[in-house]
Amino acid sequence: MCTGSACTAAFPHAYVITNISATAPNMKPDGMPWDTDGDGTPDIYVDISVGGAVVQSTPVNPNSFNATFAGPFTITLTEGTSLDLQSSDKDDPGSEVIYDCPIPMVTASLLRTRYVLCSGVGGVTINYTINPAE
Numbered sequence: 001m002c003t004g005s006a007c008t009a010a011f012p013h014a015y016v017i018t019n020i021s022a023t024a025p026n027m028k029p030d031g032m033p034w035d036t037d038g039d040g041t042p043d044i045y046v047d048i049s050v051g052g053a054v055v056q057s058t059p060v061n062p063n064s065f066n067a068t069f070a071g072p073f074t075i076t077l078t079e080g081t082s083l084d085l086q087s088s089d090k091d092d093p094g095s096e097v098i099y100d101c102p103i104p105m106v107t108a109s110l111l112r113t114r115y116v117l118c119s120g121v122g123g124v125t126i127n128y129t130i131n132p133a134e
């Protein structure tokens, strides 16, 4: 990639994930509310995994079907590795997976889009931006 007149290899390189947006469906896949307290809303957080291991986690956004996390969350990517963002409802104890947005193989062309959008059944989404670190 090139910044001004300077060009560097896309991999391995530090990348910054920002503006993570996660939404949850109104109910769990089994038709039950996410939580039995209050209005049944989940407490959303997002795990960022590289190569199958969690490297960053967002804070927990309590009691809402929608969560945004500005970041920045800095990660290091090498070509061909996997990048995965997974949203969960934080419970005490444990947690329940809401949605998974996997990229099985990171490529330079994918990173050039700078924006990842995943959506699934019931209006569940995970969106985020990803840019090379300065």
Ligand SMILES: [Ca+2]
Pocket (backbone or CB within 6 Å): 034, 035, 089, 090, 091, 096
């Ligand atoms: Ca729960």
Ligand SMILES: [Ca+2]
Pocket (backbone or CB within 6 Å): 034, 035, 041, 042, 043, 089, 090, 091, 092
């Ligand atoms: Ca919960």
